[in-house]
Amino acid sequence: MPNLPASHRLRLGRYAEPNRIYLLTTNTLGRAPVFQDFTLGRLVVGQFRxxxxxxxxxxxxxxxxxxHFHWLIELQQGSLSELMQKTKSLSxxxxxxxxxxxxxxxxxxxxDRALRREEDLVQLARYVVTNPLRAxxxxxxxxxxxxxxIWV
Structure with missing residues (x-):
């Protein structure tokens, strides 16, 4: 494997396929708790919408x-990198x-984690939305x- 920083190694071999379901996660710079201010968190929600x-x-x-955020999506068009670049930039x-x-x-x-259709999406969605409880x-x-x- 080439000697690349970890963030670049993550991109090697990444393939995005339309209509596939992905769990996406990203962190704030330095894990700063920016979204303790819920008003600012709503701006990220606005970008999901x-x-x-x-x-x-x-x-x-x-x-x-x-x-950080967790976002369970079904990719419709473009690539994961384009989606995340736009979402992160606009937010x-x-x-x-x-x-x-x-x-x-x-x-x-x-x-990112690509999911197989047969995986229990409802269970994964519950895991995502109960993250604040576990924290x-x-x-x-x-x-x-x-x-x-969408299931809750």
Whole structure:
């Protein structure tokens, strides 16, 4: 394997296929808890909705945690890298404008996991949306404001 930084090695062999389901995860720069401010987290949610409205991806489930997000999608068009680049770029712009921040918001790269259709998507969606409960941010999963799933 070439001697590349970890974020570049993640991209080697990555293949995105339309109508395939992926779990995407990315972290804020330095794992800064930017989205403890739920208003800023809503701006990321707005980008998930924008991606769906543009026909780039169908959002199946998501959660925006204080320092990262998990997004379960069905890719519709383009590549995962294009989807994540657009989502990260547009959310950075929105968050920076709303908060007076400057510079990068997200760490370079992202993690993706392609799912087989026969995997239990509902179970994975529940895992995604109960992330705040496991992290100790809320006592009941429905109490956390920055999540959604089409099955719940």
């Amino acid at each position: 924008h991606a769906q409205n543009q026909g780039w991806a169908n959002s199946l489930a998501w959660v925006v945690m204080p320092d 950075t712009r929105a968050v920076n404008m709303a908060s007076g921040r400057r510079g990068r918001l997200w760490q370079q790269g992202y993690h 100790g941010l809320v006592a009941r999963y429905g109490d956390y404001p920055l999540w959604d799933a």
